[in-house]
Amino acid sequence: MTQEIHGTVADGFETVREEFAAVVAGQRPDHEAxxxxxxxxxxxxxxxxxxxxxxxxxxxxxxxxxxxxxxALLVQEGTLELDRRVTYYWPEFAAEGKGALTLRDLLAHRAGVVGTDTGFTTAELADDRVVAERLADQRPYWRPGTAFGYHALALGALAGEVVRRATGHTLQEVYEERVRAPHRLDFHLGLPARLDHRFRPVRPMLRTPVQQVARATPPDGPHTLAAIAYNRNAADPTDLASLPNEPAVRARGPASVGGVASARGLAGLYAAAIGELDGRAPLLKPDTVAEFGQLHAVGYDLVLRTHRSYGLGFQATADTWHPFLGAGAVGHSGAGGCQAFADPFSGLAYGYTRRRFAHPDGAAAENQRLVAAVHGAALGR
Incomplete structure (x- = not known):
């Protein structure tokens, strides 16, 4: 039995509903998206x-x-400066040869501290300040600034500590006050207990017998860069899929992986970033969007072991996922299949969520046809 499609589309966007219905028809009867x-x-x-x-x-x-x-907001206001050394804000980060790293390079996944030699507990991963403290003491896995690799569980804690040192407030507090609350976004970095009943626990990815065997015998050992970055080197290796199901992770909202959102919240975040939303001026000026979307790291990603492109932290969405988007599109996918971005050239802001963990590397395959349909409609094709 095919799931019923709910909701609305504006005139001219009927093809998106058709594509969404086709996507749903190819999924299990219990599909949620x-x-x-x-x-x-x-x-x-x-x-x-x-x-x-x-x-x-x-x-x-x-x-x-x-x-x-x-x-980006704090850079735009002058509270943070991209070409200052991280140690200007956070002196302890200088340990083990990291003293020359700039904030710009840190955001571009060039710091080399993708994790720690012994990994983290789940309780530690839930607390950005604990993660940051341990990363400050960690010797980098490559010379900072010379190469890049995806800081999967580390980037949010690193950036968050810089924000805390510069403002006296956690990144989550600044986000709540400056971004989420004013725009009433259903995108939470720290889900309030009163809203926890709305959370739908992640369901594990369905695997064929061949995939199950592959998972039992991973191709990389526990001490590779990929294993360290995804905390598979810990005494209790992290199951990435189930992290949001941990109450402490949802409640604290670690800035790398702990967000809880609806598609409305994801799309609304990027709509507010690049344009007027609910009568409010854009959060970011065009020059700020352009700088954060400018390519800063392109080539072989040492962690993911494949070609990747990053702006200042944001994925280069056009190069990585959807080449038909405008250059400078900013966004970030999420393991499990979700996708979110803004394309300043078309004025498009997009968000997609699903319940079943679909794709450990980021955006689920169905985003290709959905984004193409939305983008085409936005351009009046």
Whole structure:
């Protein structure tokens, strides 16, 4: 039985509903997903299947988008300076040869501290300040600034400590006051207990027998860069899929992976970043969006072992996922399948969430056809 499609699309965006229905038809009967899009601040797509539009899902690394928006705001205001050394804000970070690293290089995944030699407990991963303290003492895994690799569980804590030292407030506090609350976004870095009933626990990825064997015998050992970055070198290795199901992770909202959101919240974040939303001026000026979307790290990612492109923390969405988007599109996908970004050239802001963990490397495959449909409609094709 095919799931019923709920929600609305604006005139001219009917093809998005058709594509979403086709995607849902190819999934299991218990499939839960949401897709939302804005164009120049107007909501043009708001669709879901299973549960309801107010359901909240763990968005894994799409959390980084909210964290990076806070950093961009503070850079725009002059509170942070990209070419200052991290140690100007955080002196302890100089340990083990990291003293020359700039904030710009830290954001571009060039710091070399993707994790620690012994890993973290789940309780530690839930607390950005604990993670930052341990990363400050860690010897980098490559000479800082000379190469790049995805700081999967570390980037939010590193950026967050810089924010805390510069402002006296946690990144999560700045986000709540400056971004989430004013725009009433359903995208939380620290889910209040009163809203926890809306959270839908992540379901594990379905695997064939061959995939199950592959998972039991991973191709990399516990001390590779990938294993360290994803905390598989810990005494109790992290199961990335289930992290949002941990109450402490949801409650604290670690800035790398702990966000909880709906598709409306994901899309709304990027709509607010680049354009007017609910009568409020854009959070970021065009020059700020351009600088954070400018390519800063392109080539072989030492952690992911493949080609990747990053701006200042944000994924280079056009190069990594959707080449038809405008150059300078900023966003971040999340393990489990979610996707979120802003394309300043078309005025498009997009968010997609799903409940079942679909793709450990980021955006689930269905985003290709959904984003193409939304983008085409936004351009009037």
């Amino acid at each position: 949401q897709v939302c899009a804005y164009v120049h601040g107007r909501r043009v797509v708001d669709l879901w299947t299973g549960a309801d539009a107010d359901s909240l899902y763990g968005v894994h690394s799409a959390t980084k988008g909210a964290a990076l928006l806070v950093v």
